[in-house]
Amino acid sequence: MDIAALRAEQIATAGSVIRHDDFAFSHPGLIAGADVGFEQVGEVTRAAIALLRFPSLELFEFQVARITTTMPYIPGFLSFREYPVLLAAWDKLGRRPDLLLVDGHGISHPRRLGVASHFGLLVDIPTIGVAKRRLCGKFAPLAEAQGALAPLMDKGEQVALVWRSKLRCNPLFISPGHRAGLASALHWVQLCMRGYRLPEPTRWADAVASNRTAFQRWQQAREEADFFPPQ
DNA sequence: GCGACAG
């Protein structure tokens, strides 16, 4: 792989990212979360996309895709490692969400093309980056209280909001991915919270990808409903 | 030159 070429591609592509709301998702019907994981055995990259109803935030549909890992993890080039498998999961979806929360940064990236922005641009839907750690930029120490907020500044511009989503937890880094602005990014993430550090779409994507018990119970319940449909 | 560095 040619990192210099990928960097040039990022710089050229970043200019197409839309950083304001130009899409009418003021009343989204479906909000999705995406998460990518890696399996040591077989060098497999796995993606899960969970579709949730809004505003109830119930799991509605999910898809999982697995492909052979194509690239190593290199800070600043995560999207090239993750977007192929994300596209594979995306293509399996029976319905398209109005908004997608991606595990990682959006424009809070050295060249303004984190995985949330890059993938959003590829499938042309509104996306928001929800990252658990900083990649670039600086921010002032955050108050302890839940809800504490600080701008993440990089090269003289605000690229994300640092938000303590839960007491005694490290803050989240919320950035516009594509077709979203800073304020609405925070707004939608806040409407997706249910008392945990991460918003529900991301939590469900992780539960699906990791086959957690919460997801197993959901799947079990759905199978029973299919065999014994309510009158 | 040295440190920092999403997942």
Add this chain to the structure above:
DNA sequence: ATCTTGTCGC
């Protein structure tokens, strides 16, 4: 990210 035991807190 993944691996991985016990531990702390609600």
